[in-house]
Amino acid sequence: MVKPLKHNKMFDSSSLKLQIPAKVVTRNEIREKVDNHFKMSSIWPPVSLEALSEMAAKLMRDNGWDEINRGFVMLCCGNAIWRKVVETIPFHRRILLLPQCLKHSSLCQAEMDNIGLLCNDCGECSITSVVHEAENSGYVALVTEGTTITTKLIESGKVDAVIGVGCMEVLQKMFNSVSKFAVPGIGIPLLTNGCRDTKADVEWIRQELNHFREDPAVRLLNLNHIRNKTASIFGEEQLQQFLIPGQDETMKIIIRSLLAGGQRIRPFLATLAYEAFSAETDNAILNRLALSVECFHKASLIHDDIEDNDSFRYGKQTIHALHGTAVAINAGDLLIGEGYRLIAESCLPTGMLNDCIKIIASGHRSTTLGQGAELLATSGRKIVSLNQVLEIFDNKTASAFRVSLLLGGTIGGASEDSLSSLEQFSLFTGIAYQVKDDLEDFSGNKGDIRFRRPSVLLSLLIEAVTQNDLEIIVKAYAAGDYKAVCYYIKSYKIEEICTELLKKYILQAKESIDSLENLGLKLALHEILGKIFDKYI
Numbered sequence: 001m002v003k004p005l006k007h008n009k010m011f012d013s014s015s016l017k018l019q020i021p022a023k024v025v026t027r028n029e030i031r032e033k034v035d036n037h038f039k040m041s042s043i044w045p046p047v048s049l050e051a052l053s054e055m056a057a058k059l060m061r062d063n064g065w066d067e068i069n070r071g072f073v074m075l076c077c078g079n080a081i082w083r084k085v086v087e088t089i090p091f092h093r094r095i096l097l098l099p100q101c102l103k104h105s106s107l108c109q110a111e112m113d114n115i116g117l118l119c120n121d122c123g124e125c126s127i128t129s130v131v132h133e134a135e136n137s138g139y140v141a142l143v144t145e146g147t148t149i150t151t152k153l154i155e156s157g158k159v160d161a162v163i164g165v166g167c168m169e170v171l172q173k174m175f176n177s178v179s180k181f182a183v184p185g186i187g188i189p190l191l192t193n194g195c196r197d198t199k200a201d202v203e204w205i206r207q208e209l210n211h212f213r214e215d216p217a218v219r220l221l222n223l224n225h226i227r228n229k230t231a232s233i234f235g236e237e238q239l240q241q242f243l244i245p246g247q248d249e250t251m252k253i254i255i256r257s258l259l260a261g262g263q264r265i266r267p268f269l270a271t272l273a274y275e276a277f278s279a280e281t282d283n284a285i286l287n288r289l290a291l292s293v294e295c296f297h298k299a300s301l302i303h304d305d306i307e308d309n310d311s312f313r314y315g316k317q318t319i320h321a322l323h324g325t326a327v328a329i330n331a332g333d334l335l336i337g338e339g340y341r342l343i344a345e346s347c348l349p350t351g352m353l354n355d356c357i358k359i360i361a362s363g364h365r366s367t368t369l370g371q372g373a374e375l376l377a378t379s380g381r382k383i384v385s386l387n388q389v390l391e392i393f394d395n396k397t398a399s400a401f402r403v404s405l406l407l408g409g410t411i412g413g414a415s416e417d418s419l420s421s422l423e424q425f426s427l428f429t430g431i432a433y434q435v436k437d438d439l440e441d442f443s444g445n446k447g448d449i450r451f452r453r454p455s456v457l458l459s460l461l462i463e464a465v466t467q468n469d470l471e472i473i474v475k476a477y478a479a480g481d482y483k484a485v486c487y488y489i490k491s492y493k494i495e496e497i498c499t500e501l502l503k504k505y506i507l508q509a510k511e512s513i514d515s516l517e518n519l520g521l522k523l524a525l526h527e528i529l530g531k532i533f534d535k536y537i
Helices: 024-039 049-063 067-086 127-137 148-156 168-181 202-210 223-231 236-243 249-259 265-277 283-308 319-323 325-344 350-379 386-412 416-443 456-464 467-478 482-491 494-512 519-532
Strands: 094-099 140-144 161-166 185-189
Touching: 024 049, 024 067, 049 067, 067 161, 067 168, 067 185, 067 202, 094 127, 127 140, 127 202, 161 168, 161 202, 168 185, 168 519, 185 202, 223 265, 223 519, 236 249, 236 283, 249 283, 249 319, 249 325, 265 283, 265 386, 265 519, 283 319, 283 325, 283 350, 283 386, 319 325, 325 350, 350 386, 386 416, 386 456, 416 456, 416 494, 416 519, 456 467, 456 482, 456 494, 467 482, 482 494, 494 519
Parallel strands: 094 140, 094 161, 161 185
Antiparallel strands: none
């Protein structure tokens, strides 16, 4: 049974002192002691502001540092933790960001473009020497303002590591982006405040620029590369290699279904997990793995379209609208059979194959139970309880994440502990994904709810209202009076309650992979959460 989450206290950074110690001896003492502390620590990124605050508080108590330095100590803690990853990344895959306020404002003659300052090597400030040293090592170095460029670079997936220099306020914002998308980053604070003629600790910058060590245990995963690799499987020529359509019309129908739109999240996740754990990628296995999970997914969509009487998907007519219900049911069944065949023909060891079949069968069972509960609630015009709607989300949405990640992890050789973490991650992410979907259906352009099926907003509403209002809402819903139901959703501020519920499940998803031993996959899953739930993190 899926239970609603309890509210956890979140870290409030509004009272945090964002300044650095005035004395160089104090700065160096804090940096040295923090670095030494984390050299002996088993803590790996990413870390939250809450965790950094707790770590900083302990170090401050142990060393007798003044409370005014908490922000700086937190920064040093974050650097020490992320450095374990940053220093393993080749220089040519890192970027150095410097602020324009380092320039000598009265003497600088550098030009500007749409990204930032184009230094002309006048030598009147520290920018020239730092940029030259970074670029000679292979860095991309940019002299820009604020966090907009940083955020765009991080979101693009084209940056493996960021070393940023800026005021404490800017570094805090940069940390938020780095933390949200799990991009390894180091922050170096300016020594002076203000937006003109600032100073930086050039020696500190050089130290961070030159940190490098080889560590085979740190293997990062590039989501763009994996996404493109997954997409390449779903071309007509590639599909025909695996499905052998010949002249069979039903096979042609399912190939058209597989070529149709969609984000291909499931094969992407299966590929991601497989590559994360596999010591050596076998493309024949990988292609069959990715294609099989998409076969199962497209089968469920074909059957859902029939059950929901939907005539269009991805802007095109559904199979049952084109060919009739019987043909569509049969095409969905064929896709299920093809999914099992692809896994069975992957030449996996017998024990591993058995585990894969169990994962698929369990996912198939969960999806069907979730769809059944949804159909029965819809046909009976019934508003289900919060526990019931969360269980539907678990069965229908979370199970798709679960099958994809567990299949990829199992075939890649993941440990039982890792698979358990992935199972928990799938649960919380799947529920959060569906809560977000329901919330945005209501607050989007249509100002509507998909009232024909269970919605978390309706379930939250019936738990919040008085008995008198509950009777009115139940009658209004049964009668199809959606305007009245929406009025009560607004009156009881259900959108706000739903948003908080969503944030708690996102937090649970993050915490569920804290102990995941595979660092590359851990960071990749955090990045995925950042991109899916960007505006809620």
